[in-house]
Structures are given as C-alpha cells and as structure tokens.
Amino acid sequence: MIRGAELFALNHMTAPKLRPAEFFALARALGLFKVEIRNDLAGNAILDGTPAAKVAEAARQADIEILSINALQRFNDWSDARAEEAQALADYAAAAGAKALVLVPRNDGEGRGEGERLPRLSEALEKLKPILSTRGLTGLVEPLGFEICSLRLKSEAVAAIDAVDGAQVFKLVHDTFHHHLAGEAALFPNRTGLVHISGVDDASLAVREMRDGHRGLVGVDDRLGNIAQIKALRAGGYAGALSFEPFAQSIQDMDIRQIQDRLAASMALIAANLEA
Template sequence: MIPRALNQKTARHLSWEGFLDLAQRLGCVGVEPRDDLGRPFFDGLDPREAARMARGRGLRLLGLSEVYGINVWDRERAAQVAALIEVAEAAGAETISLIPSVDDRPVVPLREALREVREMLAGRRLVALVEPIGFASSSLRRKAEAVEAIEAVGGSSCFGIVHDTFQHQIAGELQVFAPWTRMVHISGISAPDVPLDASQDPHRVLVDAQDRCGTLEQIAALRAAGYEGAFSFECTDASVQESGALQQEVAASFAYIDSALC
C-alpha cells in the first residue's frame, strides 16, 4: 500500500478537526494544510494546538501551502515566506511550498529567489519545496529547471520539489527526480476528449481506470527510482470536494491505485 496523504484542498469544506478525522479514517500518514481556502491555516487555531490535534490522530504535518509567485521576488514575497516559515516552525510542519508565477509579471531567475529563501532557512530543519506548474503560461514548467536552480545555490539540504502528476503530464516532462522529490500530488482527469491543459486544472478528480494523466505510471516510476514518501490527493473538482461520500470515494481510489500497482 502506498503511503497515503491528503491535501486540504480535496476536503476544503471540512473544518480543521473534520479534515483530520477524515485523514485518520483513510489511514493517511499525514496531511497538507492550506491557507488559500478563504480562511487562515487551521481555521485560525494556534499552530501548536493544531499540531497537537494532528499528532493525536497519528498524522504528520507534511507541509504548509503556500507562497505563490516565488520568482516574483520582492519585499512582499520575502515577508510571505518569513510568515510561512514561522507558522510552519510553530506547528512542527516538515515543509513549506513555493509556487512559481503563472501570470505575466516579470520574474527573476529562480536561483536568485532560492538564494534569498536559503538564507531565511539557515539554522532551521524546515525544507522548502518548489512546485513546477506545467501550464504553458507558467514561468517554471519543468522539474528539471527547479533541480538545476536548487543545485546552483547549493540547496540540497533545504530544498526539494513537489511532483504533481497532472502538472507533469501537461508539461510533457518524462523524467522523474526521485532523489529531489519530497511530496507527490496525485489527481486524475477522467473526462474523455478534452485537452489536457491549464483549463482542466479546476476539474482534477480522484484517480480511476479512466485517468488520462498517467498517474499510475508516474507513481510506479517514482517508486522504482527510490521515492518512499507520501502520495497526497490534491483534487480541485467541486464534485469531489462537495461529495457527501468523500471518505468512501477517496478510499476507493486509493484501493484502486494499490491494486493496480500490485
């Protein structure tokens, strides 16, 4: 069985406590809290209390999301990173997520932004994860570019990458970077005869036999290359997020993945 995790976006309508209860019932090893769901991290609870609630259910705080536009580096971005680091440290989270710009603002080379973040992480155990976004409009589409930038700043101890199966597919990237990968986001696009591009991002569903993102193949490739971390459902389709049978549906998708990989 693959190590299971749950991104809060998949269950965005649940309270923090309800989200943790769901993850526990699903047999997850951890969760990924978010602050872009229209409310603050942990529904405004103190990070230490939120962490205590997670640990009490046997769950790790795998990562906090996110700072967007990390390569639009400026004072605002620096302040956002500093604030995210402080919350993550207080909660004992393992990682934070840094997202590249997908709009038309001027960007700096990723390595310049990472140098700044590296200094902010000095002396901390926290790891910052870069998540390439495969859209044609993205300023950082491929993981190879992220790994190159991390290596350029000597950041192997404080940076990693997120492998997102949907983004990997639409970017047309073939190589996986298991040694650099600290989190894998999984989701599927099952609707036939629609383009696999940015327009489908709001329609990412649970993985089933109709998945067109090659999620099973990507999971197998990552595991064969040595990745031993969690696989976290990050679904954005309202039919998933608002389902009255979310637990059963997520459990069925995890079971399908496990059986298909056997």
C-alpha cells in the same frame, strides 16, 4: 486498514470545508497518518487566524504528521513583501509542526523569458535558504505545467537548486497533473520530496485545456498516467507519500462519508495497480 494506506497522504484541498481536527479525523478513518494543510482556504485555518499551536495540538491528538503547508505563492517573484510573507509562513509552518513549505511559482504569463527564468528562480531560492533552514523546514519546489507558468520544468528547478547549493534545503514536488501538462520526460525521483496525485477523466479535453477544476481522484478512466508515473518514481527510488490533491468542485462538495468512500476506492485502485 485500507489496502496500501501507508502509501498515501491527504492534502486539505481534498475536503476544504472540514476544520483541521475533522480533516485529521478523515485521514485517520482512511488509515492515513500524513496530511498537507493549506493557507488558501477561505474561512478555515490558516486564513481565519487559527493559531499554529492549535493546529499542532489537533495533529498531535490525532497522531497526524503534517508534511507541508501549501503554499508560498509566486515565490520566484522575489521582493521585500515576498520575504516578509515567506518568513511569516515559515514561522507558522514550524510552529504548527509542519515538515516543509510548498513553493509555487508565478503563474500569470509573466516571468517566462529565457533570460529571466533561471536568474529569478535562483535569486528566490538563495533568499529562501536561510529562512527555511533556520526553522528546520524543507522547501518543496512545485513546477506547474500550465503554458503561462514561469516554472514548468523540473529540470529547471533542479538546475536552480544546484546553482545555489540548495540540495539540502530544497526538493521537488512531482505533481502528476502538472507533469502530464508540461510534457517533460525527466522525473528526478531522488530529488523529489512529495508527490501530488489527482486524475482527469474528461475525454473531451485537450491537454492544454486541462485546468485545476478538472482534477478529481484517480480512477479507471484517468488520462494523466498516474499509475505509470508513480511506478517510474518508485522504481527510481522515491519512497515518500502520494498526496491526494483534487480541485474539482464535485469532490469538494461531497459530504465526509462520500469523500471517504471515494478516497478509499481510489487508494485501493492505485495500490492494486502498483502491485500488478
């Protein structure tokens, strides 16, 4: 087993061309037992109509735990259509054996006003509580650091969760990329249910210019401060998975051997730095 493998998980965005069974096999080849699956991969499960039971069986055969389905998009823009989408995705998550549903906020420049952010967020969480709790799912709220996002700060997410008495249903996603972009000091390790990790190496980018396409694996030239963030979260009591979520096309275009080797190297680097 790769040193420190028990710390990590894989998001399907790491290798989006792999079918679920192949993706689960990649995780196991790295000594990992936890993954996140996605509902936004064209030509792949879930969008291609793969039944949840088939995903659940593939995970069972590989001895894989599905941490989450990523994600219910624009969750804080609540409507009847969003409610139907949430129910369908929550049904799929439960049937697939997932433990949680990632909740991603509106990210198009709308809904950012001082008088609308918290009310709209609280409304969505209130409506999502019974949908998730009746299916035994956790809602993982993921603030995005982009300046156009309607939910950038974890402090606002925590305030809304508490406003609807939702601490038993909702936890935070701490994404190291988005935390860096948002510039928020607060970490909330005891309210965190999952950590997404990725790295940005390009020294020419200003922070406000960083986008998903710049997100690779965590390496020696990482600009996001992944190691410092992870150390602080662990010191504060977070003991959950660190889930690799790179979006860079260069990573997604790698063959399975290349991505396995690159992931192994990144895992070893992070584990060694955490021990130092």
